[in-house]
Amino acid sequence: MDPENLRYTKEHEWVRVEGDIGIIGITFHAQKELGDIVYVDLPKAGTSTQQGKTVGSVESVKAVSDLYTPVSGEVVEVNPLLAESPEILNTDPYGSGWLVKIKLSDPGEAGKLLTAAEYQAYTGTESL
């Protein structure tokens, strides 16, 4: 899993497009800002959503943060590990800590999101 090849939002989500599926997660920077994550609220499979809409929330010990989907479409899969092990969002945000898979209704959307370099510039951090 190479964060260099993902697309990013200013709300600190990432998306990786595989065919007509977008896999969505939160960034290393986001999990670091939130701290120890204890609870993840995600939409059910079958939910339709639109780019920029709130689809759930991530809670750490200290705060709750809304999740916005970077792409439009229908949720087809939800990471089953997160209900029991939300801490993998801290340890592996770009890998096993993915959140949902969305069947893209507009495959062109992802290409308009921030590139890795643009996201790094936006957050002002070296690491992704």
Added chain:
Amino acid sequence: MIDFGGWDMPVQYASLLEEHHAVRQRVGLFDVSHMGEIEIRGPQALDLVNYVTTNDAAKLQSGQAQYSGLLYEHGGFVDDILVHKVTEDYYFLCVNASNQDKDYAHVVAHNQFEATVENAGARYAQLAIQGPRALDTLQKLTPIALAPMRYYHFVDSKVSGAPARIARTGYTGEDGFEIYISPGDAVRLWDEIVVAGAEFGIKPCGLGARNTLRLEAAMALYDHEIHASITPWEANLGWIVKMNKGNFIGRHALDRQKQCGITRSLVGFEMAGRGIGRDGYEVCIGGRGTGWVTSGGPSPTLSKNIGLCYLPCADAAPGRKIQVMVRGVAVDALTLSTPFYKRTK
């Protein structure tokens, strides 16, 4: 780092959870230099202290501290504070950072006595060493025998050669010490305490762990459990009000409220359903909004989601089924007696 009352402070150094557990199991070190200090001196220092605070400072011996309240005339909190009696004519108040200037103005405005009042925050830095190994850690750096010092007592001594007011107080629900030192010594003492505590597994701790620790101990946080519209009766802080000590600011309002009876009261809760009740969330009983959460979040020690809320008095008893509105969804919770966590002595 976050801005906290004008101070740049770390919410966490590494992991909030690790910091929290370090304090419960070993020892943690907090930089709480943001806390304010007000010094009251003179032949009538006690008269002024007792007039502006709710607890009875006349009961203090030199070297003893007490938790107390500063109230407005209408009975609401200006602040919650620690009163230290240094000598007969010298009292040392530790106050909340963001309230420091307001507190100072309040005390000065009611100084109808022969007392001098100094806003002394700039002269003090404060470090808190908290946890079951706090004593072992600090003992390595001070000539004073700490074990005989009783809870809520203090002594003026030295830490690593620097003058320090060492108090057996804290805001975590654990044994521990708070030391008041010169800002010029603070960085060196921080480093020396970290080294001294290394063998006990000391961790630097941020504001995040300070908040989860005090919530488990059900200690009030200003602007959450208490503020200008909350009285000590409502906040379960009647024990810091001594109505028979003589007149004090807020006494008439408290007397009146005691006769009329309070309508709301602070009570603990734990979430039963999935979700976390956070500060400001509405609390419902039977579908009707009846109260609000003052502080809430995960309890790392208990592995439960806990909180404190205001409810109508009839419902503010342990064992009531309530619902916390978590972003539009009513999530079941159960009221509990507090503190949620109590250390074994």
